[in-house]
Amino acid sequence: MRQFILLHMITEFGHFALILAFLVAIVQMIVPLIGAHKRWPAWMAVAEPAASAQFLLTAFSFAALMYAFIISDFSLRLVTLNSHSAKPMIYKISGTWGNHEGSMLLWVLIVTLFGAMAAWFGGNLPPTLRARVLAVQAAIGVAFFAFILFTSNPFLRLAVPPFDGQDLNPLLQDPGLAFHPPFLYLGYVGLSMAFSFAVAALIEGRVDAAWGRWVRPWTLAAWVFLTIGIALGSWWAYYELGWGGFWFWDPVENASFMPWLLAAALLHSAIVVEKREALKSWTILLAILAFGFSLIGTFIVRSGLLTSVHAFANDPERGVFILMIMGFFMGGALILFALRASAMEAKGVFGLVSRESALVANNLLLAVSCFVVFVGTMWPLVAEMFFDRKLSVGPPFFNMAFSPFMLVLGLILPIGSAMPWKRARIMRAVRPLRYVFVLALAIGGLAYAMQTGRSLLGPIGLFLAAWVVMGTLVDFAQRTGRGPGRWGRLLRLPRADWGKMVAHTGLGVTMMGVCGLMAWQQEDIRVAQFGEPYEVGGYTITLDDVINKEGPNFISTMGYITLAKDGREIAQLRPEKRIYPVAQMPTTEAAIDYDLARDVYVVIGDRQETGGWAVRTYIKPFTNWIWIGSGLMALGGFLSLSDRRFRVAAGARKAPSQAVPAE
């Protein structure tokens, strides 16, 4: 009995740890800031142990909540609402963050994790800057600890615990839930580091090349995680929702896409700060806005203000709280920016045609495309409030208004990245690329001639992808010059160059996937009779049988389908239709035969009154390129992150740090 009580006490300890972490964060927010202002080393030194303590306490609290989910402690309100004793263990664990309260705790856990990492690896930063960065990071923590404790406490108990829970939304009972949100949050919250660095630099009143080098790894890491998180989410939607869409321009998806676009802009502009000491105030502004969009994303997902397929908890009161947090951080940071930005003079001078200008163009396109997504996402709200028009802004708008920016971005990418710093000659940069351009045009033309329809989307996609990928590779090969030993030199190029090459190639590959899928997808919906084969896009599909099966917490109707081409069997497909009795919800589990050139995507529907079963078949060309490309982008980011100069800057070795910036 005593052991039983002790085990259940763990939840109380978790709750207590969360409150303690909140208090530590308050101390860490105030003391180092005063210390940095007054130049009191002892006060500044509070930041690091505090950051570690904050992280450990929050981690303990999170572990306690996870434990409650694992043992199905239905005396916790949250566990009752979102779990069930018959649920498989992996979904009990991932169910910890498959709800509003738990996911907020994960959010703040990652805030403290990044704070602790900055404390552990920030030995190389000037002490005042480090103290200020950690104080700002703690302030973000304070806001979200307060949010959790006062509006969304996961540790609330029920007076009368029920015998069993109400189960997790079946759509979330998928391995996708285990990985998608953590990566996404690592990305969202990683941008808080860039924000903290920006605000600390504004307080400090100085931004130099070293600052650019310090802030860039954090931005890169955040961007890599966001890329992985978004790609995983998109893949999850692709196989789970039953019609094979990968992107719906839903407000919640846009909420993750906007920070991604700005983070991409930020990590490019930080290069200019680092290498050329220009674009300083713009980079600071981007860092502030990128995190601002993360906050907007959190707000959109949790306020219920905009209708979305994936909205979490629609609670206006919570929405107001997040709006206040957002107002405080964005308002404060932007006022600080307005006061201090003019002090940051650019040093680098460069010509109109130069790498710097190309990166400015990159930033303009990414920032304006982010603006388009933002306006489109918020417009239903604006229209209702100011024009009394209730309307929706969906995929047709975004496809038309957003895509042109990506087209132009792809067009200038190889040229821009081939240009040297300071002053370039356009002809010299373009010359090695002209064959590539002609070849890419030819590939696009060939696609146009070969396809059946008149659509331009596919050929343009193919042209763009070929241009970006080949242009990137040619530019990369150019870096080594001519003559013997070229391969050796190629291998010895800095990791940052490799990262750039891999990431840009990935972008081209993803563009190909998106355009190819949208242009050449084939759809077939029909009533299939047992043992009667039919053709879709050159594939023969036969429905052999349909059986009923019972899973751990669901009942399934499973189709047995044979996929063949030219008389040869390629795959056995098992599409399912599931019903989760506890949650009273049906889901579809598509069966997919994956291939580099195309996916065959099969969904089973209802039994027809006339006999036979409804079966839906899609041939989806180039789909996997979308995720392979995203993977390459993330890999490129990692390669760049592992570049020697960041390892040095991140404080791999302790350096003497008596230097104190002049005020």
Next chain:
Amino acid sequence: MKRLALIFLFLASPLWALDPSEMLEDPELEARARALDHELRCVVCQSESVAWSNANWAEDARRTVRELVSEGASDEAVMDFFVARYGEFVLMSPRASGSTWALWAAGPAMLILALGMGFAYLRGRSRTVAPQEAALSEAEAARLREILKD
């Protein structure tokens, strides 16, 4: 097995969007109807188009679209039919009319503004002479050198 059957009975709602029984014989008309499905929003759902929704309302809408298309209505006429009954909320994307012009023009306008500012900045950068090195203390300069050393 009895339990199974009972549950199926309760949940006999259509599990997926377009059903073969709803489809038109003529493939060309069906293709047009499907394109229209994507332009119409399921008004009882959370930001889903009629094409993808399982709701009864969406099923009715799909049938209506097919009826209208079979009767020879143009795409415009089908959209007008829905807008007249459910307001412009029923369109997945608003038409460029009245205040919505601002939505469609926002991107291009911002781009022009951004290009102007970017160009002005770049021209300024390319014309200025490099300013004097800001005064760094000896220690700072040494530190910076160390950090920037590759």
